[in-house]
């Protein structure tokens with residue numbers, strides 16, 4: 594890192610590296626990395642440096658570069674060379690490392706065309722992330738509805754314009770809290786402290802997995818509509834834009850940014866639109882306090898405030914005039930919608946769904 598001139602040495606030819614041990618450098622031989630893998634790691638390092646350079650140019654604070662003790666992910670770019678899968682024996686072969694038994698290989702559908710993979714180390718173990726290509730037919734699903742409006746409430750709540758309410762919250766487990774307390778108590782540097790720290794990281798990983806699963810299921814359900822309309826709030830620029838959803842990976846913020854990227858036709862309504870205070874039927878603005886759960890208008894319209902907001906969002910997103918939107922306000926929850934919601938969302942204990950009466 595301190596000698597950027599070395600970045601141009603062909604990495605695949607490097608067979609020894611210098612490692613700082615105390616105050617002196619020791620020469621070590623690289624034994625288990627294939628030449629392609631070495632090249633990929635070097636390329637990735639260069640990409641990262643370039644990205645950091647761009648950030649610095651744009652006025653972001655970039656800290657001092659520090660050496661890294663570990664690499665937690667190793668790119669394996671060429672299926673058949675750097676890695677190979679044996680479906681019949683549940684095994685994976687990694688260049689120069691040998692063969693390993695793997696779980697979950699059945700998740701790759703037959704006929705998939707394998708591309709690159711990444712070997713990842715997580716607190717819970719080692720994983721191989723495989724990218725594969727499937728024919729388009731594999732992803733075609735029959736839509737359950739034409740368009741749906743989504744109102745994002747505070748505290749992890751989604752209200753759809755058809756009256757479905759989805760509430761998901763992945764709480765910290767008692768075990769996590771216990772481990773946090775324990776880590777706080779153990780003094781730094783103790784052997785026991787290291788173990789607690791490791792267990793804590795594993796528990797965080799599990800929590801993130803649960804959160805991700807809940808998000809995945811909500812996304813899978815919304816993807817069954819041809820159009821999804823939601824209101825965008827301030828999109829954070831900079832880090833969030835560069836690194837996708839990783840910065841705010843939990844809860845609603847993460848779900849929103851994933852909605853934006855994963856739906857084929859996300860329709861977004863600008864954040865300045867006053868959707869929560871507007872009567873859907875006549876457009877009159879109302880003063881609502883947070884405790885008002887129902888919007889009641891002089892025109893005779895009476896509706897749950899969140900459903901009302903979702904309807905306004907839907908109407909705006911589709912660009913409908915008030916006359917064209919007739920009928921949207923009497924949404925019927927069709928049996929396929931109800932069935933799909935129960936099937937996809939009901940399988941996660943952290944998600945609560947309620948249907949309109």
Ligand SMILES: [Zn+2]
Pocket residue numbers: 872873874875876877890891892893894
């Ligand atoms: Zn009204």
